Amino acid sequence: MMSREDSPPRREVFALFGGIYSNAPALRAAIGDALQQNATRFYCLGDLGAFGPHPDRVFPLLHEYNIETVQGNYDDSIGNGLNDCQCGYTDPRDNHFAQISYDYTLSKTSEPNRRWMRDLPKEIRFECAGLRFLLCHGSPRRTNEFLWESTTSTAFLDRLADDYEADVILATHTGLHWQRELSDGRLFVNVGVLGRPANDGQCCVWYTLLTIEWDHDTAPQLTVKFRPVHYDHERLAAEMRSEGLPDEFVQTILTGWWTTCMEVLPAKERLRGKF
Amino acid sequence: MCAMTSDTPHVTLDSLDVLWFQVAGTICNLTCQHCFISCSPTNKTFGFLSLETVESALLESVAHGVKEYYFTGGEPFLNPALVPMLERTLEFGPVTVLTNGTVLKDEWLRRLRAASETSKYSLEFRVSIDGPDAERNDPIRGERTFDRALQGIRKLCEFGFLPIITMTQTWDDSENEAVLSQFRQVLRGVGNERPRLKILPRIRIGAEAERTNGYDEFERITSEMMDGFDQSQLLCSYSRVVTDRGVAVCPILLDSPDALLGATLEEAAEEFPLAHGACYTCYQFGSICTNPSTKRQEHG
């Protein structure tokens, strides 16, 4: 019999996908990359539709790879047939474009897919290596809360980790990936989004690989890797055009710069972008 | 102004997300006619905060998990300790300064630029100008204040900041779009290539009550109105303000004796009765005091 000391170290690799925004080719490419990186589990943190073309193309991939999915604000809206995406933009120009893509997505999402989104959980919780994981969309307390790196204090994240009894909190919703180490070895990660580039002038999109390694006598080691995903973005742009989606959105896919919905960006994040 | 009845709803402090510093008290180099706490060079109702007071509130705020810090007055830059305060606060979290933009000095902005570059947090400036031209602005804020504030914005942009321009709406709703587009043009003229604009409602207390009119008695929040209303829209459900006379419920009601709740954040955590006319404006317009990046929503 193997003694306790001899039991082999263990390892899990989580692939964490943020907002897909109907970018099925990017999701497919990300799954491929994650498999190559020996990912053992797949999760999606919600916002399946918006922005991109042909929303129904995302769902077969989620089912095929058993990707456990959290409900985003967009999924809640589309699933329940609400009037808008609940992104809460106040600039009329932002709202104009957001509404075009919302109406498009609502009309192009099949009834079974809408039903599926309606029933998605607001959060996913599990334990691994003795750590409590909490997967949510915006923040643990509100689906559409923006947690930007430059406007979220560490004290606040520590409070969330305390209040929501989690050692690792994973979120998306802002479109920008970042991470923060918290007290007592706890961790917050915004996993980024696959739906559109990170406003950095590059055409790739991002997801997160979280590796947990542990054995009987050491504390679990967490490693976060933000992975760039390259996909046929020109083809996606062409499809967006032929579906009549706003040219402003197409430009973002082609240039890597955000062109709309900038009002909600804090100064630091805004200054990194072009517009 | 305060007319509490048995029907007055109370708001609990759900979570202390935002901490304000009334850093210049009620002291301001300007005497705007719509100032809801009637600030002026001589109004010493509230005085400057000291660096020590800010420091101890910062330390206390960590245990409460405060997410963001706001500095207001009066004119914050009149407080000689403001720059070191902002530098210190940027070690704790994101900072927003509400300024009238008329007293900014290069030396301060150079230091603040450096501080904001080393911090992982944003340093936001909110500059108040009440319209896209002197004709609209100066009668309210004072002679030449439009030009002076615009020069302040130019300076902020030169130092690499992206100020948020806030304007108190003294015109008809139907003019909003025209005002905004004229404003964008004016701001581009002073090197503000990415204008960020926010229209604020008038708060009809203090000097503004004299200028136009205050609140009618029926303009109060009732329990019935709170039914189904998301109280997280109200600043007092997620914020408190540190003054030189203790911690107050919000930066709007400083002139109301009942607004001062205690000496420490801990003491000031009690619920607050929404008995004031200004509360009615908060109810109508939601979180008017915080930045768009921290918008709070009803759904989700």
Ligand code: SF4
């Ligand atoms: S509105 Fe602002 S700038 Fe004007 S007097 Fe009041 S504090 Fe000073």
Ligand code: SF4
């Ligand atoms: S004025 Fe606004 S923030 Fe202040 S107590 Fe009334 S509702 Fe709350």
Ligand SMILES: [Fe+2]
């Ligand atoms: Fe979202």
